[in-house]
Amino acid sequence: MAAIPVEQLEVIGYADTLDAGMLPSVVPPVFMVRGEPDRILVPPYTQNAGFLWGASEIDFSEIQELRDAGDVVLFENYRPAQIDFELWMDEGNSPHYETRTSARNNLTQLAEQSIQRAKAAFKMGNLAESERFCSSAMSADDKCLEASVIMAAILRRQGDVDGERLIARLVSPILQESSFAGLVDRYFLPNPVSPAAQMGPRVPPMQAVATYRAALVG
Numbered sequence: 001m002a003a004i005p006v007e008q009l010e011v012i013g014y015a016d017t018l019d020a021g022m023l024p025s026v027v028p029p030v031f032m033v034r035g036e037p038d039r040i041l042v043p044p045y046t047q048n049a050g051f052l053w054g055a056s057e058i059d060f061s062e063i064q065e066l067r068d069a070g071d072v073v074l075f076e077n078y079r080p081a082q083i084d085f086e087l088w089m090d091e092g093n094s095p096h097y098e099t100r101t102s103a104r105n106n107l108t109q110l111a112e113q114s115i116q117r118a119k120a121a122f123k124m125g126n127l128a129e130s131e132r133f134c135s136s137a138m139s140a141d142d143k144c145l146e147a148s149v150i151m152a153a154i155l156r157r158q159g160d161v162d163g164e165r166l167i168a169r170l171v172s173p174i175l176q177e178s179s180f181a182g183l184v185d186r187y188f189l190p191n192p193v194s195p196a197a198q199m200g201p202r203v204p205p206m207q208a209v210a211t212y213r214a215a216l217v218g
Contacts, residue, residue, distance in 0.1 A: 003051040004041070009081035010034050011097060013067070013074035015043050018089060021132065024110050025139045026088045026103065030063065030072055031055070031081055042072070050083045091136065111141035118150050122187065127154050145171070149180070153187035 014027035031052065033039035038059040045055035066072045079097055086103035088096050096103065118133035131154055137147040148171050155163040168177040
């Protein structure tokens with residue numbers, strides 16, 4: 001369909017299904033053309049220069065069918081769409097719609113909080129709780145290297161050599177496997193040092209780590 005100005009749209013929901021282990025997370029909005037309830041715009045699409053490009057247009061009865069099938073979530077209260085805004089869901093499954101910069105800052109902060117909780121749980125031997133917090137950190141920030149390190153430490157403690165190696169391979173585009181293993185080793189010392197402290201300057205963005213859980217299953 002033709003490009004539509006974002007400021008002519010309303011955010012009425014999102015096209016994703018998230019369980020508790022996938023929150024907090026950025027989600028793709030479902031839009032409605034303001035004042036035209038039978039013009040619903042769903043992903044995939046791109047947003048650029050204040051316009052929405054390439055969305056599929058469906059009517060309200062179709063979006064209700066998708067909601068009933070569990071493919072989309074619709075909000076009770078709609079909100080005006082804004083240029084360069086991001087929609088994300090927190091761990092309480094509440095929506096946040098704010099500038100991309102603000103969204104990334106808030107999600108990064110939440111990821112850091114989850115990492116601290118994951119480290120504490122690991123130290124106490126509560127591996128399931130530590131893994132849960134690692135998953136939360138990865139959902140909030142897929143560039144969170146420390147979550148991958150802790151997950152590898154969990155797998156090592158569980159004796160899952162293949163799982164640990166898989167995570168090391170996923171991280172290998174930004175960090176050699178031997179260096180990654182050294183970071184994991186430190187979680188078995190009395191006073192583990194964080195990867196950030198060990199690596200010095202911030203590493204380039206990591207894109208693949210958030211996929212490790214699917215790879216483990218598959």
